Amino acid sequence: MFPISMVSIFIKPSKQKSFLSFKILNKVYKIFIKRVIDFSLSLILLIIISPIFLLLIIFLTIANHGKPFFIQRRPGKNEKIFSIVKFKTMNDKKDEHGNLLPDNERFTTVGNFIRKTSLDEIPQLINVLKGEMSLIGPRPLIIEYLPIYNSTQKKRHDVRPGITGWAQVNGRNSITWKKKFEYDVWYVENYNFLLDLKIIGLTLKKVLQKEDVNLSEEQTSEYFNGNN
Numbered sequence: 001m002f003p004i005s006m007v008s009i010f011i012k013p014s015k016q017k018s019f020l021s022f023k024i025l026n027k028v029y030k031i032f033i034k035r036v037i038d039f040s041l042s043l044i045l046l047i048i049i050s051p052i053f054l055l056l057i058i059f060l061t062i063a064n065h066g067k068p069f070f071i072q073r074r075p076g077k078n079e080k081i082f083s084i085v086k087f088k089t090m091n092d093k094k095d096e097h098g099n100l101l102p103d104n105e106r107f108t109t110v111g112n113f114i115r116k117t118s119l120d121e122i123p124q125l126i127n128v129l130k131g132e133m134s135l136i137g138p139r140p141l142i143i144e145y146l147p148i149y150n151s152t153q154k155k156r157h158d159v160r161p162g163i164t165g166w167a168q169v170n171g172r173n174s175i176t177w178k179k180k181f182e183y184d185v186w187y188v189e190n191y192n193f194l195l196d197l198k199i200i201g202l203t204l205k206k207v208l209q210k211e212d213v214n215l216s217e218e219q220t221s222e223y224f225n226g227n228n
Contacts, residue, residue, distance in 0.1 A: 026192045034196070038135050042128040053122060056087060056114065063108040064088050069123060074140035077160045082132040084140055085123040089115045118207050124163045136196045137162025138184035141224070148226040149181075156184040159191070166195075169202035177224045 046053070060068035070088040073081050089111030093101050100106065107115070114120045127133040133140065140161035149156075167175070167183035175183075187195070222228060 029193050030191070033193070034134065035131070038128050039131075041135060042125040046125050046129075049122065052119075056110075056119065056122070059110045060087055060089075060108075060114075063110050064091055067092075070120075073143055074161070075143055075146055075157060076132050076140060077157060079146060079154075079157045081143065082127065082130075082140075084133075085126055087111075087114055087120040087123060089120050116210070121163050128163065132160070134160040134162045136165060136191070136199050138165050138187065139168065145224050148224060150226075152185055153181045155188050156181065158188050164199060164203040166191075166199060169199055169206060177222070177228050 057068045067088055070086045071083050072086075074084045076082045089108065090103060090106035091108055091111075093106055095101055111120075124133055128135060137159050138156040138161055165184065166187040167180040170183055171179070
């Protein structure tokens, strides 16, 4: 039998080689494969759901008086600003002073259904095709938050923002901003193919079971002020 010291000589290089191979594959995934998967899946999904997509556009055009889409400027990777596209689920009704009514008073019937089923996120597949977003990543929040982030929270912009992400499958609106950013930064520092696959699976499970998917965080969460 080999002495323990000799066995360790054979084992350690093998483990180191496996770890090195994983790091190389993960780097290739981050630089190239993730983008290929994003583009391919988004294109396939848009083709498959195009009848539903067109139907929702028609319903929302009627409900919102010709405005089926909600378009807003958001910060993406490296804080580069892009226009995010979502289905418009609320009308533009205002009070006697010209101010928009509260969110819960502006939801249209079809918009409420779309929001509850997260179908309002579908147009973001176009953002993914354009390379502005990824299927998986930290959610793109409003521009006004950029000056408020601390140095750690800013890391969420080191990758493309996603349609769904680690924070979304770990509580979404039921957790604090601080916790959301912790999840976002953890994802940025640790993401890989298997983690992305897990997030997709958990997202589908939540949507199908209607768990915590009824409201978009940027419209209904407490406004982030840097301390909450």
